[in-house]
Amino acid sequence: MGTVRTIAIIGATEEGAAAIVRSLAKNNVRLLLIANDHQKASALKDRLENDGAKAELLVMECAREASWEADMIVIATPYDVYGEIAGRIRPVATGKVVISIPGRAASCPGTSAAEELQKLLPYSKIVKTFNTEVISPLTGGNQPELLIAGNSGDAVDAVADLVRSTGLRPVVVGDLTLSRELEAMPLKVLNLAIKRKSGWPGHH
Amino acid sequence: MHEKLTESIEKKITISPDEKELLKRFFIPKKIRKRQYLLNAGDVSLYITFVEKGLLRSFSADDEGHEHVVQFACEGWWISDMNSFLSGDPAIYNIEAIEDSELLMLSKSGMDELLDRMPKMERYFRLLMQNHIVALQRRIIASLSYSAEEKYMKLMDVSPDIISRVPQQHIASYLGITPETLSRIRRQVATRRQTS
Numbered sequence: 425m426g427t428v429r430t431i432a433i434i435g436a437t438e439e440g441a442a443a444i445v446r447s448l449a450k451n452n453v454r455l456l457l458i459a460n461d462h463q464k465a466s467a468l469k470d471r472l473e474n475d476g477a478k479a480e481l482l483v484m485e486c487a488r489e490a491s492w493e494a495d496m497i498v499i500a501t502p503y504d505v506y507g508e509i510a511g512r513i514r515p516v517a518t519g520k521v522v523i524s525i526p527g528r529a530a531s532c533p534g535t536s537a538a539e540e541l542q543k544l545l546p547y548s549k550i551v552k553t554f555n556t557e558v559i560s561p562l563t564g565g566n567q568p569e570l571l572i573a574g575n576s577g578d579a580v581d582a583v584a585d586l587v588r589s590t591g592l593r594p595v596v597v598g599d600l601t602l603s604r605e606l607e608a609m610p611l612k613v614l615n616l617a618i619k620r621k622s623g624w625p626g627h628h
Numbered sequence: 629m630h631e632k633l634t635e636s637i638e639k640k641i642t643i644s645p646d647e648k649e650l651l652k653r654f655f656i657p658k659k660i661r662k663r664q665y666l667l668n669a670g671d672v673s674l675y676i677t678f679v680e681k682g683l684l685r686s687f688s689a690d691d692e693g694h695e696h697v698v699q700f701a702c703e704g705w706w707i708s709d710m711n712s713f714l715s716g717d718p719a720i721y722n723i724e725a726i727e728d729s730e731l732l733m734l735s736k737s738g739m740d741e742l743l744d745r746m747p748k749m750e751r752y753f754r755l756l757m758q759n760h761i762v763a764l765q766r767r768i769i770a771s772l773s774y775s776a777e778e779k780y781m782k783l784m785d786v787s788p789d790i791i792s793r794v795p796q797q798h799i800a801s802y803l804g805i806t807p808e809t810l811s812r813i814r815r816q817v818a819t820r821r822q823t824s
């Protein structure tokens with residue numbers, strides 16, 4: 425039995441977190457679910473357990489405590505609250521991989537939410553992924569792919585392993601500046617999908 | 629969050645306030661709950677771990693499932709599967725939290741970078757390693773030549789904290805005796821203390 429990893433998901437009930445939470449819950453990990461609405465998070469936990477989740481699921485109220493326990497942190501909240509969250513978790517996120525999920529934020533033109541998060545958490549390893557998992561119908565592959573961008577090779581490798589564990593194929597696109605493209609990607613995919621009349625590629 | 633670590637380092641070398649701040653960047657803070665595993669045998673030990681708060685044990689398990697406790701680590705101590713950490717080979721030890729614990733973990737690359745940025749930490753780690761070797765030699769001698777009671781008395785003398793915080797079956801395993809023998813020794817020691 426391998427060492428069980430602990431993953432904190434801040435904003436676990438956000439729309440953008442649904443796919444990652446569902447996918448990760450199928451694995452032998454500890455998932456710490458953090459959401460402003462505690463009841464909603466508890467309901468999500470119940471739902472996942474009823475669906476046969478293999479992960480150990482815990483609902484936690486405090487993002488700092490959860491991030492302290494975590495080996496990896498996923499931030500699924502809107503970019504607008506990144507500053508507030510980073511302020512809370514900064515001391516306990518040192519050296520840890522932090523995954524940024526949100527799509528493009530209108531409030532950070534010329535950069536990306538992931539790059540801004542790296543500035544807010546300078547001693548963490550920010551990786552951008554998980555909002556771009558729907559491209560395979562456009563690239564002709566059979567296995568859904570997930571694009572990953574990050575500056576730390578170790579962190580990107582760790583996230584690629586995580587992505588593989590969810591049944592998706594990780595595709596590393598480059599450093600964190602590429603997250604600008606990835607954050608805009610869902611919109612591009614939608615536009616391309618419409619052009620190709622392939623419809624919106626769904627989750628598996 | 630880094631108080632015990634700073635204390636441990638300052639016992640061996642002098643560091644400035646700036647260096648204290650720099651140090652913090654290299655250590656990954658981690659909380660772990662009682663009975664949670666920090667490392668499973670078979671995985672590679674990617675970190676050496678300093679205990680800020682709490683208590684852990686490292687142990688191996690034989691083919692029949694019997695556990696053999698190798699080390700306890702409470703506040704101010706380090707714990708790891710050193711061979712795995714240095715070589716990248718699979719760990720032979722498991723590391724489990726006996727109490728809810730607060731840890732600071734240092735990776736191999738983090739350690740290399742830390743030593744580049746703060747060469748004086750070489751001295752800290754060298755002294756740490758010396759102490760570790762001495763402790764290991766003492767443990768080997770104790771295990772080869774001490775009686776069960778002598779081993780228990782030695783542990784009580786050196787680490788009374790461990791005796792009071794660790795479940796009896798783990799102490800017995802650490803000493804290489806059965807829990808029943810440990811109970812008998814404890815009774816004998818208690819009786820002797822009452823009569824003396």
